[in-house]
Amino acid sequence: MSLVIPCPNCGSRPVEEFVYGEVPLVPESITDPDARDLDRAFMHGNPEGPVVERWFHAAGCRRWTTVRRDTRTDQVLG
Numbered sequence: 001m002s003l004v005i006p007c008p009n010c011g012s013r014p015v016e017e018f019v020y021g022e023v024p025l026v027p028e029s030i031t032d033p034d035a036r037d038l039d040r041a042f043m044h045g046n047p048e049g050p051v052v053e054r055w056f057h058a059a060g061c062r063r064w065t066t067v068r069r070d071t072r073t074d075q076v077l078g
């Protein structure tokens with residue numbers, strides 16, 4: 001079963017309806033604006049364990065929701 005995201009407006013919906021909203025922190029040592037944009041677009045943290053994430057319900061209510069999820073099990077914690 002794929003990941004299900006609880007949307008406060010639409011109820012539990014499949015992850016395919018959402019866009020993941022992490023904005024990675026770019027190290028201060030990277031000063032070139034183009035390199036900073038590349039890092040923001042492609043360098044995600046991918047931490048292991050409980051994380052707080054922002055998801056955009058693109059195929060639903062088009063609102064952001066905050067989800068606490070364990071990345072080891074994909075279990076939504078709240």
Ligand SMILES: [Zn+2]
Pocket residue numbers: 007008009010011057060061062063
């Ligand atoms: Zn929604």
